[in-house]
Amino acid sequence: MTKRLYFSVLALLAGIWPSAARENSSRDPRVARLAKEVSNKGWIVAAAHSDKGDWDLFLMRPDGSHRRNLTNTPDYNEMGGRFSPDGSKILYRRIFKNAKIRHDQWGAMGQLVIADSNGAKPVVYGEPGDFPWASWSPDGKQVACLTKSGIEIRDLATKQVVRKLDRHGIYQQLFWSPDGHWFTGPANHYGESWTVVRLNADTGDVDVVAKFQNCTADWFPDSRRLIYSSRPANQEEIDGGRMAQAVKQKPGYGWTQLWMADSKNNRSLVYGEDGRHIYGGDVSADSKYVVFTKSLTDGGIDTGTIFVMRLSDAPAIGGESKALRKLHPDAKDAPVLEIGPGWEPHWTYTRVGGER
Numbered sequence: 001m002t003k004r005l006y007f008s009v010l011a012l013l014a015g016i017w018p019s020a021a022r023e024n025s026s027r028d029p030r031v032a033r034l035a036k037e038v039s040n041k042g043w044i045v046a047a048a049h050s051d052k053g054d055w056d057l058f059l060m061r062p063d064g065s066h067r068r069n070l071t072n073t074p075d076y077n078e079m080g081g082r083f084s085p086d087g088s089k090i091l092y093r094r095i096f097k098n099a100k101i102r103h104d105q106w107g108a109m110g111q112l113v114i115a116d117s118n119g120a121k122p123v124v125y126g127e128p129g130d131f132p133w134a135s136w137s138p139d140g141k142q143v144a145c146l147t148k149s150g151i152e153i154r155d156l157a158t159k160q161v162v163r164k165l166d167r168h169g170i171y172q173q174l175f176w177s178p179d180g181h182w183f184t185g186p187a188n189h190y191g192e193s194w195t196v197v198r199l200n201a202d203t204g205d206v207d208v209v210a211k212f213q214n215c216t217a218d219w220f221p222d223s224r225r226l227i228y229s230s231r232p233a234n235q236e237e238i239d240g241g242r243m244a245q246a247v248k249q250k251p252g253y254g255w256t257q258l259w260m261a262d263s264k265n266n267r268s269l270v271y272g273e274d275g276r277h278i279y280g281g282d283v284s285a286d287s288k289y290v291v292f293t294k295s296l297t298d299g300g301i302d303t304g305t306i307f308v309m310r311l312s313d314a315p316a317i318g319g320e321s322k323a324l325r326k327l328h329p330d331a332k333d334a335p336v337l338e339i340g341p342g343w344e345p346h347w348t349y350t351r352v353g354g355e356r
């Protein structure tokens with residue numbers, strides 16, 4: 001397949017599937033009920049293309065309404081928005097518009113910016129590459145940064161390093177637990193890469209959560225459970241591999257699903273769908289809902305679309321998904337709400353710009 005034909009296929013699929021999802025959502029009364037249920041439950045921020053072609057941060061209600069551009073900077077791309085624990089601030093990365101975004105390295109690219117949660121009063125912290133993978137402390141006064149030499153805890157007021165820990169193989173996507181006692185991220189551990197681990201911030205002990213092709217882990221509000229993306233081994237090809245070939249999915253390579261694990265590392269499927277990669281899972285403040293993205297290709301931020309579902313409906317499988325349903329015959333056909341394009345969503349129940 002030529003490059004031109006390949007992107008034509010992607011454009012066709014991206015144009016058909018999201019519109020079909022919106023049509024199905026409008027026809028499914030269960031999805032309409034879910035939209036009404038979450039409509040006033042805080043705000044979601046995510047990166048998406050603006051009408052000028054750059055990546056900006058967009059704020060929206062969890063049903064996709066009241067969507068507005070927070071950053072609106074045509075000369076820059078913004079990505080990785082994260083609300084502070086009290087919802088008053090937001091941190092993100094910005095890079096020049098002509099720089100290529102690497103979907104799994106965005107947290108170390110460009111400059112760290114911290115602004116009010118409505119996008120006002122942005123302040124740049126350091127030079128490009130400084131404060132890599134910055135993650136909020138529970139009180140919002142510090143950030144944990146993942147460097148080659150270790151995890152650095154930096155005071156935001158002084159920008160100084162106040163503590164340093166061994167990173168124990170964690171190499172990207174660092175997130176600090178809400179209680180402040182744990183870190184998580186993918187690590188080179190036990191002879192394998194892409195192993196999601198818990199790192200005890202007090203003792204330095206490492207707990208392996210899931211080995212082989214796992215990433216984008218994040219915390220439940222209780223700091224005991226994790227939600228993460230996983231691509232289990234030896235997945236069956238769908239449609240004899242024809243769909244895999246259409247979107248450049250390697251035969252036998254499989255699709256990425258959303259999983260969760262408790263403090264005893266009991267793992268269970270949250271959501272999966274043949275023909276989609278599921279990334280960027282984030283749990284609501286009451287642990288009742290999850291937001292995530294679906295994309296047509298691995299790391300395909302240009303085809304990313306954001307969805308919301310109830311955690312009580314897990315495990316759930318979307319679409320026909322013959323191969324995945326064989327592995328999870330008890331999975332539900334749950335209502336899943338599409339709320340718009342974007343990637344790396346983050347959810348807060350606190351006020352943003354004076355609005356609850």
